[in-house]
Amino acid sequence: MMLKDLYNDTRQHMQKSLEALEHHLATMRTGRANPAILSNIKVEYYGSAMPLNQVGTVSSPDPRTLVVQSWDPSMLKEIEKAIRDSDLGLNPTNKGDALYINIPPLTEERRKDLVKSVKHYAEEARVAVRNIRREALDKAKKLEKEKHLSEDDIKRAETEIQKITDEFIHKIDEALHKKEQEILGG
Numbered sequence: 001m002m003l004k005d006l007y008n009d010t011r012q013h014m015q016k017s018l019e020a021l022e023h024h025l026a027t028m029r030t031g032r033a034n035p036a037i038l039s040n041i042k043v044e045y046y047g048s049a050m051p052l053n054q055v056g057t058v059s060s061p062d063p064r065t066l067v068v069q070s071w072d073p074s075m076l077k078e079i080e081k082a083i084r085d086s087d088l089g090l091n092p093t094n095k096g097d098a099l100y101i102n103i104p105p106l107t108e109e110r111r112k113d114l115v116k117s118v119k120h121y122a123e124e125a126r127v128a129v130r131n132i133r134r135e136a137l138d139k140a141k142k143l144e145k146e147k148h149l150s151e152d153d154i155k156r157a158e159t160e161i162q163k164i165t166d167e168f169i170h171k172i173d174e175a176l177h178k179k180e181q182e183i184l185g186g
Helices: 002-026 073-085 108-145 151-185
Strands: 042-045 048-051 056-062 065-070 099-102
Touching (some): 002 108, 065 073, 108 151
Antiparallel strands (some): 042 048, 056 065, 065 099
16 A cells, blocks of 8 residues: 555646646647746736736637736736837737737747747656656665665666656647647647
């Protein structure tokens, strides 16, 4: 039972690393209109910084346009300022009822920079997964020292932990490949 808990715990921690990578990748601009690229934008709303999704909605009516509609029309100017001030390089157009953001195609140089960034995030996720593997192996060895597990159990545990690690490294590589294709092909 102890090993099953160790495997589940390891899997959960690795899943969190994968989800963190997927969140980073979702917020990266790829030349296509994706509402997730605005998810990190904070808007000054009556004296406090609120996430954009709490003051309005973001939609994508076509592959090159994002539309931001505020629940409070008087907030459009603040939302516009927050988007302009972000490091996304976007320039919203205020049409009174909503903000329209044209997503320009990426330059070749910008695409290469984005791919480098994506690879960096993927490598951070791989390192996190490998650290989780090391911690799981240390916990298994500790159980052996406390005489809860035999040497054979430890060998099986090492094999299973490596299988889980390989599975998550593969998922990270898939997410990296998908995002690279999106950036280079978009």
